[in-house]
Amino acid sequence: MQQDGLILELQNGNERAFQRIYELYSESVYGIIYSILNDEAIAQEILQDVFLKIWNNSSSYNSDKGRFFTWILNIARNASIDHIRSKSHKNSKKNLAADNFVDILESRSNFSAKADAIGIKKYIDILKPVCKKLIDLLFFKGYTQKETAEELEMPLGTVKTRNRACINKLREMLAE
Structure with missing residues (x-):
């Protein structure tokens, strides 16, 4: 079944189409979620919520x-x-032992692996350093613009303008 047909079947409530979409996309989606949260159990939970x-x-x-994949x-x-x-996540992080912070900082700074997980690393590598930093903070670490x-x-205002640029x-590179 073509992707457009599969999406249409999903929109019509077809459970088989949903199952096929889960099979096609769950691994990639889990990779994105895990790269942001760095916690297998919570990533699995969020994966189920996403689907x-x-x-x-x-x-x-x-x-x-x-594109459908971008929407997902x-x-x-x-x-x-x-x-x-969320409040529960922030509260759980307050109780971490000091030796865990090294791992968190190292994993949070592993921008290259996160970009590679979604297949855009080769494009991000071409960007200016300020763009890499902005994308890392805004999209991979979940920072607000403020x-x-x-x-x-x-x-x-500079963050907003540079982020848009x-x-x-x-987008231009991906369209080529």
Whole structure:
């Protein structure tokens, strides 16, 4: 079955189509979620939540607005970031032993592996260093634009403008 037909069947409530979509995309989606959360159990939980959202909101997907895989990745990314910003996640991190912080810092800075996990590493490597840093903070670490501005010690407006320019450059490269 072609992808468009599969998506249409999903939107019509076909459970087999949903199962096939899960088979096709779950591994990649899990990779994205895990690269953001760095916790297998929570990543599995979020993965299930993401596919529930896909099932429940499939009618909101519109091919004119972007590719299906991009739509799924956005759901996964947003769910992961929502979890990071949740009160329960923040409370659980308060109780970590000091020796865990080294691992967290090392994994959070492993930008190259995260970019490679979604297949855009070769494109990101071409970008300017400021773009790499912005994409890392905003998309892989879940920072808000305000938090990114504070981290990089630059005005919020500059972060917004540079982010837009970096994403547009990435889009141009991906379209080629």
